[in-house]
Amino acid sequence: xxxxxxxxxxxxxxxxxxxxxxxxxxxxxxxxxxxxxxxxxxxxxxxxxxxxxxxxxxxxxxxxxxxxxxxxxxxxxxxxxxxxxxxxxxxxxxxxxxxxxxxxxxxxxxxxxxxxxxxxxxxxxxxxxxxxxxxxxxxxxxxxxxxxxxxxxxxxxxxxxxxxxxxxxxxxxxxxxxxxxxxxxxxxxxxxxxxxxxxxxxxxxxxxxxxxxxxxxxxxxxxxxxxxxxxxxxxxxxxxxxxxxxxxxxxxxxxxxxxxxxxxxxxxxxxxxxxxxxxxxxxxxxxxxxxxxxx
Amino acid sequence: xxxxxxxxxxxxxxxxxxxxxxxxxxxxxxxxxxxxxxxxxxxxxxxxxxxxxxxxxxxxxxxxxxxxxxxxxxxxxxxxxxxxxxxxxxxxxxxxxxxxxxxxxxxxxxxxxxxxxxxxxxxxxxxxxxxxxxxxxxxxxxxxxxxxxxxxxxxxxxxxxxxxxxxxxxxxxxxxxxxxxxxxxxxxxxxxxxxxxxxxxxxxxxxxxxxxxxxxxxxxxxxxxxxxxxxxxxxxxxxxxxxxxxxxxxxxxxxxxxxxxxxxxxxxxxxxxxxxxxxxxxxxxxxxxxxxxxxxxxxxxxxxxxxxxxxxxxxxxxxxxxxxxxxxxxxxxxxxxxxxxxxxxxxxxxxxxxxxxxxxxxxxxxxxxxxxxxxxxxxxxxxxxxxxxxxxxxxxxxxxxxxxxxxxxxxxxxxxxxxx
Numbered sequence: 170x171x172x173x174x175x176x177x178x179x180x181x182x183x184x185x186x187x188x189x190x191x192x193x194x195x196x197x198x199x200x201x202x203x204x205x206x207x208x209x210x211x212x213x214x215x216x217x218x219x220x221x222x223x224x225x226x227x228x229x230x231x232x233x234x235x236x237x238x239x240x241x242x243x244x245x246x247x248x249x250x251x252x253x254x255x256x257x258x259x260x261x262x263x264x265x266x267x268x269x270x271x272x273x274x275x276x277x278x279x280x281x282x283x284x285x286x287x288x289x290x291x292x293x294x295x296x297x298x299x300x301x302x303x304x305x306x307x308x309x310x311x312x313x314x315x316x317x318x319x320x321x322x323x324x325x326x327x328x329x330x331x332x333x334x335x336x337x338x339x340x341x342x343x344x345x346x347x348x349x350x351x352x353x354x355x356x357x358x359x360x361x362x363x364x365x366x367x368x369x370x371x372x373x374x375x376x377x378x379x380x381x382x383x384x385x386x387x388x389x390x391x392x393x394x395x396x397x398x399x400x401x402x403x404x405x406x407x408x409x410x411x412x413x414x415x416x417x418x419x420x421x422x423x424x425x426x427x428x429x430x431x432x433x434x435x436x437x438x439x440x441x442x443x444x445x446x447x448x449x450x451x452x453x454x455x456x457x458x459x460x461x462x463x464x
Numbered sequence: 465x466x467x468x469x470x471x472x473x474x475x476x477x478x479x480x481x482x483x484x485x486x487x488x489x490x491x492x493x494x495x496x497x498x499x500x501x502x503x504x505x506x507x508x509x510x511x512x513x514x515x516x517x518x519x520x521x522x523x524x525x526x527x528x529x530x531x532x533x534x535x536x537x538x539x540x541x542x543x544x545x546x547x548x549x550x551x552x553x554x555x556x557x558x559x560x561x562x563x564x565x566x567x568x569x570x571x572x573x574x575x576x577x578x579x580x581x582x583x584x585x586x587x588x589x590x591x592x593x594x595x596x597x598x599x600x601x602x603x604x605x606x607x608x609x610x611x612x613x614x615x616x617x618x619x620x621x622x623x624x625x626x627x628x629x630x631x632x633x634x635x636x637x638x639x640x641x642x643x644x645x646x647x648x649x650x651x652x653x654x655x656x657x658x659x660x661x662x663x664x665x666x667x668x669x670x671x672x673x674x675x676x677x678x679x680x681x682x683x684x685x686x687x688x689x690x691x692x693x694x695x696x697x698x699x700x701x702x703x704x705x706x707x708x709x710x711x712x713x714x715x716x717x718x719x720x721x722x723x724x725x726x727x728x729x730x731x732x733x734x735x736x737x738x739x740x741x742x743x744x745x746x747x748x749x750x751x752x753x754x755x756x757x758x759x760x761x762x763x764x765x766x767x768x769x770x771x772x773x774x775x776x777x778x779x780x781x782x783x784x785x786x787x788x789x790x791x792x793x794x795x796x797x798x799x800x801x802x803x804x805x806x807x808x809x810x811x812x813x814x815x816x817x818x819x820x821x822x823x824x825x826x827x828x829x830x831x832x833x834x835x836x837x838x839x840x841x842x843x844x845x846x847x848x849x850x851x852x853x854x855x856x857x858x859x860x861x862x863x864x865x866x867x868x869x870x871x872x873x874x875x876x877x878x879x880x881x882x883x884x
Binding site for chain 1: 544545547548549551552567568570571573649658659660710711713714723728851852855859862863865866868
């Protein structure tokens with residue numbers, strides 16, 4: 170009897186062990202290394218030297234581009250996560266409806282998400298190209314414009330394009346997460362709401378959204394992490410140019426590390442990014458779960 | 465009897481072991497920069513990379529059976545990252561082919577070139593190239609190849625507009641204005657690359673043709689000199705007046721070369737490889753070559769760019785054998801029978817005198833480029849601050865493009881680099 174209890178007590182840990190080992194080797198260990206590097210002097214050639222305290226952090230936050238990069242990162246995460254969640258939810262509602270060709274539409278919607286981000290970003294780079302871009306070609310051929318338009322006339326506009334591409338590629342993920350949630354809502358809830366005289370908006374507010382909250386929480390938390398860490402879109406379209414004005418934190422630290430050989434400041438920045446992400450994602454999870462428990 | 469047999473067997477095994485150890489070729493770890501599609505083929509190609517039935521590694525190992533090459537061709541995009549990672553892992557290559565050496569020299573990672581380059585080979589390099597790799601009288605790297613920049617112009621466009629090739633900055637602005645007027649903006653008159661890819665070249669082109677530059681004759685940083693401020697303001701002014709490609713902060717030299725090959729760009733400063741790019745595009749472009757325009761009172765200048773081969777220090781037990789293996793690699797690489805093929809393969813210019821004769825004989829047009837190269841100025845890559853300066857001038861250009869004050873930006877950079 171005792172041996173069975175002991176076995177049952179340890180069994181979950183035995184099954185978890187391979188995953189835990191992988192996490193320690195590929196996640197925890199690199200994090201520890203980066204934390205250690207962020208407190209060490211790293212030369213331009215990459216030689217790791219002595220402990221220098223928080224000097225790398227000071228170098229990172231006093232970089233003239235740092236405030237712009239932080240503001241960009243905030244706009245990037247809020248715009249991409251916020252708008253893709255809103256639009257993804259609308260797409261999910263549409264895909265949940267019964268209409269002819271629904272399966273084909275679902276397959277098409279997943280394309281942007283299923284394609285590699287760098288491919289997506291490169292395609293959009295060609296679409297908005299001034300000289301031979303598809304967008305200008307189509308508009309010229311349709312006679313809507315007579316001269317090509319420079320769709321990248323300023324860095325602010327370029328950053329808006331980057332956010333747009335980010336939203337475009339994120340919508341499918343939100344849509345399918347929400348769609349899974351919508352399909353798990355029992356039709357009885359809607360029937361009861363109908364009997365109570367609820368219209369579309371009331372059903373949406375009092376039935377759909379509350380019951381979809383777990384799906385939305387998961388998609389939002391994962392999206393915050395994915396979008397914050399997203400590298401290919403900004404790097405492919407502008408590489409942060411001009412002078413880091415379109416960089417987000419991840420592309421900025423990459424450019425610091427590999428274009429500017431400021432490896433120390435880059436590791437410090439990656440630690441800052443990790444902590445921000447841990448706090449934001451953790452706080453969002455806690456708030457959402459508390460609301461759920463309160464319900 | 466038994467003891468004697470055991471002793472004999474022991475001696476035999478020892479002899480065999482020693483023989484095996486002696487026969488083991490010395491492993492040499494080499495990283496080569498990937499210049500273009502032919503580099504990998506030349507060094508590691510399945511067959512006939514060098515055009516003599518062998519690739520470089522096969523030919524070298526055949527000629528040097530006591531050395532085993534572990535040669536890796538790495539893309540320029542990843543090269544610095546790969547090397548930095550290898551250094552962090554204390555696994556630096558024995559030989560590295562890259563552009564700059566100062567960052568490795570600053571950390572004491574390099575061997576002096578005299579440890580592996582013979583006096584005879586050293587005398588074969590163009591002296592001005594060796595000077596660029598010398599710190600305090602010691603040469604730390606040797607050039608593997610070079611390229612030079614000049615002004616290319618589309619003859620058909622200039623003829624149609626009815627303008628001459630510009631010689632001065634004022635003429636350049638007039639020609640650009642005429643092209644914009646004539647083509648109503650459909651043709652870009654002038655190409656500018658201020659990207660992180662090679663924005664430092666733009667700084668060099670305009671500052672060197674305005675009697676400015678990165679350093680003075682004593683080698684002190686002069687980034688915020690009046691001439692440099694005027695040069696950057698002039699270059700940014702060309703962009704703001706609509707004389708250039710629309711997005712110089714994101715359009716690289718490769719984009720510009722493609723535009724020129726497509727007949728969309730009238731003039732650009734480009735390396736000697738441009739004719740091959742035009743030829744490969746399949747378009748027929750009637751182009752000419754001229755000196756880079758200069759400001760009134762200054763003279764033209766060409767920008768030379770060279771890459772290098774360097775050897776890293778190592779704690780190998782037998783330093784003599786290691787140095788001999790590195791020396792064997794260099795002797796074989798710079799042997800004109802091999803080196804000429806390497807340099808011409810990707811349309812570069814040679815770094816050794818012994819290759820010049822053969823290359824000019826094969827293509828008399830090469831002489832003009834060698835003359836350009838002889839009069840070229842080079843980036844001050846031997847200075848330890850070069851990596852920061854390179855990034856800094858690109859940031860200045862890009863900030864100036866978005867409205868920043870050039871004087872203030874260059875003052876700030878000068879203070880950061882030189883402290884004054």
